[in-house]
Amino acid sequence: MHFYENLKIAIKAIIANKVRTFLTVLGIVIGVGAVILMMALGQGARDEIVSELEGLGSNIIVVLPGDIDFQDSSAFSSGAQVFGDATLTSDDLDKLKESLEDKVKTVSGVVIASGKVEYRNKSKTPLIFGTDESFIKGQTLTLDKGRFISKNDMRQKRKVAFLGFEAVENLFGTENPLEKEIIVNGDNYQVIGVAKDTGEIAIGPSYNNSVAIPATTAQKYIQKADTVDRILIDAKTPAEIETIKTEVEKILLRSHGGEKDFSILTEKEIISVLDSVLGILTAFLAGIASISLLVGGIGIMNIMLVSVTERTKEIGIRKAVGATNRNILVQFLTEAILISLLGGVTGVVISILASIIISNSVGFSLSVTLNSVLLAFLVSVSIGVFFGVAPAIRASRLDPIEALRHE
Template identity: 40%
Template sequence: MKITNLLRIAWRAIQRNKMRAFLTMLGIIIGVAAVISMIAIGQGSKQSIQSQISGMGSNMITIRPISNVTGGARMDNTSVQALSEPDVVALQKHPQYLNAVSPSLSARGQAINGPYNWSTSLQGVSPDYLSIRGWPLQDGNPFTNQDVKTAAKVCLVGQTVINNLFPNGEAVVGKSIRFKNIPFKIVGVLSKKGENTFGQDQDDVILTPITTVQKRVLATIYYQTIFASAADENSTEKAAEEIQQTLRISHRLQKGTDDDFTVRTQAELISTFSSTSRILTILLAVIAGISLVVGGIGIMNIMYVSVTERTKEIGLRMSIGARGTDILMQFLIEAVLIGVTGGLIGVALGITAAKLVTTLLHWPTLVTQASVLLSFMVCFATGVFFGYYPALKASRLDPIEALHYE
């Protein structure tokens, strides 16, 4: 039996019952569309999280003190006195691993410009901070190391702060604002960075020399955080280890005692989020997979009904010379055609749905070739698997009985 003839016979049989074929396909269509769109949403959010995290500077390493317990009271990490200037100096002695090191200390307060005021945070950093975060200036110049030495009252302002303090849209470089009654001269404007992964507005910040916050605002010699940037993306893990060793020495920690700080790399953050979204993707895929199985059972059901209903046709085909294998192949091909056609429609529908989600809900989506290929193969396998038994039943009919079946 020629395969082209078999395909022709099966295709004609499907065409004779278009509506039923379509309804049978519906299960597969919905299943595949669900798989494609769900995976697209999962992959899209995963990719956007990854790109946002690496947008923070993918080489970035964050060092934070661990809040130690004193007398049963847990202190928040502003008051923890673990990181200080000698640590930064020690880290700066390892240029083979670290490009840049910047301490950081934040204070919340009201920023005021004439009649306008805005509650924001003043973050003290070193000039290296901008390169660590990969954060260019939109206007003006960064403050210098000289400014850090002198605890100069200069600042770089984020977009959100500008929008609230200078609502009229004038040029702000050179203007002065007050923060906790200290006047700061604006020397530069930070470019827009948007929200971070956690929904925080990254532009709601005023950057100023670290010493200015330490001496003029908070009166402390400690840091909340030290940011560093690894020499390149691949050496972040090594750099993190190096930082740990260096800080243990600098903190004079004995062997066997725990670190009083944590070192986190962006890669860790990415993998944490990736695994969350991977679990989500798997979950969605499982649900979609179940609907595919349900669709497959639909095919099986209809094929059984079809075999019974077409018993006479099978008898006729056998009487004019169809062998058992010809009948088997006919029904198998019918089932596979239904599965694959449903799969094709489902893929198209899934991609459309993913596009709609992106346009209407502004969720990021990503249709991967792998998901399309996979669901297509699953459709084929579903057709074969669920079509086989009805087809076998058809092929084993006795031609005489089948011919006289009413």
């Protein structure tokens, strides 16, 4: 029997049992759609993060507190391990600035703060961070109005604030924020400047929705410690990155008495770490979503076993007129694969439409890749074969005489 004849018989059998087929296909649709959406979410997150990192410049070197082994998955088991211990100080930052002054574009420190920001009857929780005058020269924030944090602000530990574009909209709306006073963690701060829209789509904390204050002010009034959470170094050219990285390590080792209680990452290394973390997360989410594929596969097997029982007499007639065991096997296997493939195609279409709707709704791009679509088709066929082979074998082994007696 030719392939097209098997296909024709399979299509007729599927059409003859529309409701049963729909319910069977539904499990595969949900499974395939969920897996593709999870993979699209992971890929979209990676694309957005890489885009934002590239916005910082490909020459960025980041110094983090704590000696973190990013290749060890256990390094991500707790927030303390990921962000490191408080081992970087203002003295470290000053030594790096002094030593690298003529060798790099900028060296800036970042003190991560937390809390709420209030203006009149509005209360928001943007990213609050302390930094210095060098930060705006090498990062994604661009001055729109007013000014950025100055050396005098740092020296005098002034309570002044520079607001990101989204933070201005959230707190002030259309009102001019310059020289207005906002409350940051209970203290009054004067707004000295605002940033242009960075255009970034935030995966987490965003400079677009941020309040920057002098690092010395953040250390005194919020952190209450002379520590720095990040040191950002902008090399002049990509070729100098490794040389600068080596020099930074030497300076900090001398400053820390030979103890390597810090980590230094380049943009490429950061992306590699993110790829690893997001890869594990995406695989985990896709694995959970694939449980519905297993349920769908069991549904196919059950429906095919019912179909074999219902069509026992038909199988007997076909065998009586010359159909071989192989013909019967291929026929029922084709039917199982077709049902599974139908679910796979529908799941792909629905997941693509869902990703477009979600992307437009939340402003975050879900990237459905060709690889994920091809994988969906491969998985669909595999499910059809795996869960359809047992019913197909059972059908092929039916004795024609006993089958003809079946009522």
